[in-house]
Amino acid sequence: MKILNFGSLNLDYTYQVSHIVREGETILAKEVGLNLGGKGFNQSVALARAGISCYHAGLVGEEGLDFYDACETYGIKTDYMKTVTGRCGHTIIQVDEKGQNSIVLFGGANQKNSKEYVDEVLKNFDTGDIILLQNEINELPYLIDQAFAKGMTIVLNPSPYDERLEECDLGKISVFLLNETEGQQMTGMTTPATIVAAMAASYSNAKIVLTLGEGGSIYHQGDEELYQAAFEVKAVDTTAAGDTFTxxxxxxxxxxxxVKDILITASKAAALAVTKDGAAKSIPFMSEVELFNID
Known part of the structure; x- marks a missing residue:
C-alpha cells in the first residue's frame, strides 16, 4: 500500500504582528519570515515525521526549486512533482501575539494542474492505495473521480472551503478531515454535534473527523463516535496545527x-506544532510526540 499526497506547495510569507490587521488599517510587522509551506506540503511533512514516506505530486513555479531539496531532506518522494513556468503558490500570513493567524492565498502553480498530469501520476497507483487531497489545487473533481475509479482510499481535507468543492462528488470520499469552520460551511450547522450529524447523514459510508482547536476532536463512522480532548499548551503559532493533525x-x-490511538497521537502532534512558529518546520517528529508529557 502506498500513500500519494496530491497537494499544494506554497511559499509562506509570515508576518508577526500585534493583532490581525483590520479593514483600512496599516500596522507595522515585528518580524517577517519566508518558509516552504502549503497545506499539501505541510501534510506530507507531517506524514514523513510520523514515520511514513509518502509520494508528493504537485506543481511548483520557477522560484520553488527549494521544495525538491526540502522533500529529500524530509524523506518525501518527489517522483511525481513538476516545475512549471510562472510563480509558485504563495501565502501572506499574519500571526498575532496570541498565536492566531489570518492567511491570504495566491494559487500560482497550484492552479496549473491538467487532467493529463493527473492521469500520468495516478497510473502509478492502484486499489487500496491512499490519496490525500486538499482544496488548494485545481482539477479536484477529476482527481476524486479518477482515484475512486481506481479503488483508492480518498482522504479529503476540504480546505479552503469554496464553491469549487460543490463540483466534486463528495460521496466518493472515504475520510473527511475538517475543522469546525469548514464543517459549518459544508453543512450549514453551527455546533459540533449537529455538524457531525449532518456530515454523517450526507456521507454515511465515510469516516468523519472534526477538529475543534482547543475543543479537541470528534471521530464518527457508522455507529462509532469518539471524542478526543486537546492537550493544553502555550500557543505560539497555530498555522500548521490542522495539517499536522491530518x-x-x-x-x-x-x-x-x-482509531482512539490515532486520535491521541494526532492531537499530541498538533499540540506540539503550535508551540513553535512557522508551518512545516513546526511539525514534530514522532519521537517528540511519544515523549510528550500529557499530565
Missing amino acids: GYFVAGLYKKLP
Whole structure:
C-alpha cells in the first residue's frame, strides 16, 4: 500500500504582528519570515515525521526549486512533482501575539494542474492505495473521480472551503478531515454535534473527523463516535496545527492503528506544532510526540 499526497506547495510569507490587521488599517510587522509551506506540503511533512514516506505530486513555479531539496531532506518522494513556468503558490500570513493567524492565498502553480498530469501520476497507483487531497489545487473533481475509479482510499481535507468543492462528488470520499469552520460551511450547522450529524447523514459510508482547536476532536463512522480532548499548551503559532493533525491521522490509518490511538497521537502532534512558529518546520517528529508529557 502506498500513500500519494496530491497537494499544494506554497511559499509562506509570515508576518508577526500585534493583532490581525483590520479593514483600512496599516500596522507595522515585528518580524517577517519566508518558509516552504502549503497545506499539501505541510501534510506530507507531517506524514514523513510520523514515520511514513509518502509520494508528493504537485506543481511548483520557477522560484520553488527549494521544495525538491526540502522533500529529500524530509524523506518525501518527489517522483511525481513538476516545475512549471510562472510563480509558485504563495501565502501572506499574519500571526498575532496570541498565536492566531489570518492567511491570504495566491494559487500560482497550484492552479496549473491538467487532467493529463493527473492521469500520468495516478497510473502509478492502484486499489487500496491512499490519496490525500486538499482544496488548494485545481482539477479536484477529476482527481476524486479518477482515484475512486481506481479503488483508492480518498482522504479529503476540504480546505479552503469554496464553491469549487460543490463540483466534486463528495460521496466518493472515504475520510473527511475538517475543522469546525469548514464543517459549518459544508453543512450549514453551527455546533459540533449537529455538524457531525449532518456530515454523517450526507456521507454515511465515510469516516468523519472534526477538529475543534482547543475543543479537541470528534471521530464518527457508522455507529462509532469518539471524542478526543486537546492537550493544553502555550500557543505560539497555530498555522500548521490542522495539517499536522491530518498527516498524523493519515499515518495512523496507514499503520492500521486503533482509531482512539490515532486520535491521541494526532492531537499530541498538533499540540506540539503550535508551540513553535512557522508551518512545516513546526511539525514534530514522532519521537517528540511519544515523549510528550500529557499530565
